[in-house]
Amino acid sequence: AEKFWMRVFEVEPGGYTPHHQHPWEHEVFVLEGEGVVIGPEGERPLRPGTVVFVPPNEPHQFKNTGRTTLKFICLVPAHP
Numbered sequence: 001a002e003k004f005w006m007r008v009f010e011v012e013p014g015g016y017t018p019h020h021q022h023p024w025e026h027e028v029f030v031l032e033g034e035g036v037v038i039g040p041e042g043e044r045p046l047r048p049g050t051v052v053f054v055p056p057n058e059p060h061q062f063k064n065t066g067r068t069t070l071k072f073i074c075l076v077p078a079h080p
Contacts, residue, residue: 028052
């Protein structure tokens with residue numbers, strides 16, 4: 001696809017992504033595991049089937065709070 005990139009992330013138990021922000025949106029679909037996404041409004045639970053929309057410039061972080069790998073698909077614009 002020329003308009004977006006699709007990536008798969010795997011976060012081990014106790015692991016997390018950096019707390020960060022960027023000028024593009026992204027969408028996340030959780031495939032496996034449990035965790036939380038942390039944003040301006042606090043923590044939201046993640047489990048298989050959860051969909052997350054992160055608006056541009058919103059600080060966010062994904063944390064694995066479960067006992068197995070947290071695995072999710074992340075979509076971002078190809079040329080932000």
